[in-house]
Amino acid sequence: MKEPVVQEDFSEAKPLPYVGMTRRExxxxxLTGLAVGAVVTLLYMLLNTFVFGAVLCRxxxxxxxxxxxxxxxxxxIIIGTIAGVANLARLRxxxxxxxxxxxxxxxxxxxNITTGFAWYWMLLAVAALFALSYAVFTWVARIRxxxxxxxxxxxxxxxxxxxxxx
Numbered sequence: 001m002k003e004p005v006v007q008e009d010f011s012e013a014k015p016l017p018y019v020g021m022t023r024r025e026x027x028x029x030x031l032t033g034l035a036v037g038a039v040v041t042l043l044y045m046l047l048n049t050f051v052f053g054a055v056l057c058r059x060x061x062x063x064x065x066x067x068x069x070x071x072x073x074x075x076x077i078i079i080g081t082i083a084g085v086a087n088l089a090r091l092r093x094x095x096x097x098x099x100x101x102x103x104x105x106x107x108x109x110x111x112n113i114t115t116g117f118a119w120y121w122m123l124l125a126v127a128a129l130f131a132l133s134y135a136v137f138t139w140v141a142r143i144r145x146x147x148x149x150x151x152x153x154x155x156x157x158x159x160x161x162x163x164x165x166x
Contacts, residue, residue: 037128110126
């Protein structure tokens, strides 16, 4: 006895070249970047005033007092990046480590730009830069091909560093 042949039509649906993202997720990324920028700025000011400035700028210290802001910003950006990556992972954003590292590297010396600002303008500027950076790098990290996403992120980091340094 002949068995009936079942013919199934499998259409080869190719996935999109990027991972989808809702407006709510994008808004959450912007708010995360804004919060990270605010935390980085506040930590920078506190660490510079009460920790590194107090230790490196006293009379008995042989350390260089001019390096206190650099050390404070390094520690603040590392702590802010860890918090930002943890929050992006909690929000289930695609490739949160790439987003956090790219944003941190691209804004590494942001305190050099905002040194002359009043504290509230510095807070606003750094928070806005981190929000924009998180949004851009989250958008780039959506590319499904990891190598392509990494190359685009590296190029954007280099361009951002070049713009901020010059």
